[in-house]
Amino acid sequence: MTGLILVSLAMGGAGCQNASAYEPGARSAADPLSPGVGNGGYDVSHYGLDLRYTPSTGVLSGTATISMTATQDLSSFSLDLRGMRVSAVRVGGVAAAFEHPRGKLIVTPATGIDRAAGFTVAITYSGKPGPLLTRGGDTGWLHTSRGALALGEQEGADTWFPANDRPGDKARFDVSMSVPNGLTAISNGLLARGVPAAETGGAGYRRWTWHQDLPQATYVVAMVIGKFDYKPSEITLDTEGGGTQTLPLYNFVDSTFSPRQKAAIGRMLRTQRAILDRFIARFGDWPFSSVGAIVVRTPRLGDDDSMETQGIPTLPVPAGSSQTPSWSTFAHEYAHQWFGDAVTPGAWADLFLNEGWARFGEIYNAELAGPPFDLPSLKPSGSWRVPPGRPPGPDDLFTDSVYDRSARGLEVLRHAVGDATFFKIAHDWIAQNRYGNATHADFLDLVARDVAGSGRGAAFDVPRWFSHWFYDRGKP
Numbered sequence: 001m002t003g004l005i006l007v008s009l010a011m012g013g014a015g016c017q018n019a020s021a022y023e024p025g026a027r028s029a030a031d032p033l034s035p036g037v038g039n040g041g042y043d044v045s046h047y048g049l050d051l052r053y054t055p056s057t058g059v060l061s062g063t064a065t066i067s068m069t070a071t072q073d074l075s076s077f078s079l080d081l082r083g084m085r086v087s088a089v090r091v092g093g094v095a096a097a098f099e100h101p102r103g104k105l106i107v108t109p110a111t112g113i114d115r116a117a118g119f120t121v122a123i124t125y126s127g128k129p130g131p132l133l134t135r136g137g138d139t140g141w142l143h144t145s146r147g148a149l150a151l152g153e154q155e156g157a158d159t160w161f162p163a164n165d166r167p168g169d170k171a172r173f174d175v176s177m178s179v180p181n182g183l184t185a186i187s188n189g190l191l192a193r194g195v196p197a198a199e200t201g202g203a204g205y206r207r208w209t210w211h212q213d214l215p216q217a218t219y220v221v222a223m224v225i226g227k228f229d230y231k232p233s234e235i236t237l238d239t240e241g242g243g244t245q246t247l248p249l250y251n252f253v254d255s256t257f258s259p260r261q262k263a264a265i266g267r268m269l270r271t272q273r274a275i276l277d278r279f280i281a282r283f284g285d286w287p288f289s290s291v292g293a294i295v296v297r298t299p300r301l302g303d304d305d306s307m308e309t310q311g312i313p314t315l316p317v318p319a320g321s322s323q324t325p326s327w328s329t330f331a332h333e334y335a336h337q338w339f340g341d342a343v344t345p346g347a348w349a350d351l352f353l354n355e356g357w358a359r360f361g362e363i364y365n366a367e368l369a370g371p372p373f374d375l376p377s378l379k380p381s382g383s384w385r386v387p388p389g390r391p392p393g394p395d396d397l398f399t400d401s402v403y404d405r406s407a408r409g410l411e412v413l414r415h416a417v418g419d420a421t422f423f424k425i426a427h428d429w430i431a432q433n434r435y436g437n438a439t440h441a442d443f444l445d446l447v448a449r450d451v452a453g454s455g456r457g458a459a460f461d462v463p464r465w466f467s468h469w470f471y472d473r474g475k476p
Helices: 259-269 272-283 325-334 348-368 402-419 418-433 440-453 460-473
Strands: 003-008 043-053 059-071 074-080 097-099 103-110 119-128 132-135 137-143 148-151 172-181 183-185 190-196 205-216 223-226 231-236 244-254 291-298 312-317 343-345 437-440
Touching: 043 402, 059 074, 059 418, 097 119, 103 272, 103 348, 148 183, 148 312, 172 183, 172 291, 183 205, 183 244, 190 244, 223 244, 231 272, 272 325, 272 418, 312 325, 325 348, 343 418, 348 402, 348 440, 402 418, 418 437, 418 440
Parallel strands: 043 172, 244 291, 291 312, 343 437
Antiparallel strands: 003 119, 043 059, 059 119, 074 103, 097 103, 132 137, 137 148, 148 223, 172 205, 183 223, 190 205, 231 244
């Protein structure tokens, strides 16, 4: 396949400024917990992916059209893209120099790109994507018996599309995937259509198109391909104002599950509205334009590998087992839709805010729902060695400390300030940062303000609590 990259942009020229003012964008986000990944010099606003995948050959091909805005005068810029082949680059219709070393696509336009200029990069590529073995487990493009599953935390989106693969650069997405007839391709947002698409691969393929109209981090982009039971439906959720909203409901269940497994999964899925309404009452309105879940059989992944893919959590089950997703994990991934998806950390060191709140969400849901939502077991072993807000390295990012110690710290706050103030903090955190990125410093400031406003500021030392539970070594 011929590779092509087209960039339409406001370019620097003789009348703009001295060419020496243009400099390369950063080749990484300089995040020590995800070394070498991410890029600088621009912000992405939109990804348009028009792809085709053939499971029998493992070949993925197509075009990624990416809209960006330069944040500096750029002489060159880079994207994360592993294991795929790009054969040509054109910038403004003119052939440009490019390199593709070790997972970085580096593009050098013939003329520089001015700061604040918008530009669109269209990348046509192909290859056989594969898994990425990270410290947190298998991510990237994972093959299943009938298709594939893509996971991206904390890395891996760049195994199947070119990306600025860091949590701090959120964007909107349109994803079209053509797959052989009989297979389904699932992503995030609204399902636009699933119709035969001769224009993307000839007879025998079906094109599934998804539109995500709200900002989304690359690590929570969903792509699951396989055979699924699915019936178009809707869900009606409460809203904060005392009303309701009705949204499309996309529940996809792997068709290869046994009747017993399908019955158990059905019982779990029927709790969606109750779980979400409990969270809406405390965290604010459901933040996205649809609701769903993907329950899929995979060769190597299980319950601990479930992922908060935006609006439609991905719940893997080991192939050949009689298992189904755990009820607590189901609640955990939905809590993440507020904490992690709607509000996303700017860097991986702040992951403890995502995971602590999601683990707390399990606890809170179990308090209200009772069986089968048993209270999760918070593990004391190992939780005190690594401060959740200061993981020493990538190997410590997904430890018990980040999940369980963080949840314990939040529960301590809840008991110290009372439910009214605690849930005001949770609600304000989402309301003030919805669809953006936020940091631990932002959270500490918010807690201090809300606790002071409650009249408990003199009785509760917020900085001391925060430091002891999230930043200090040893048991608080």
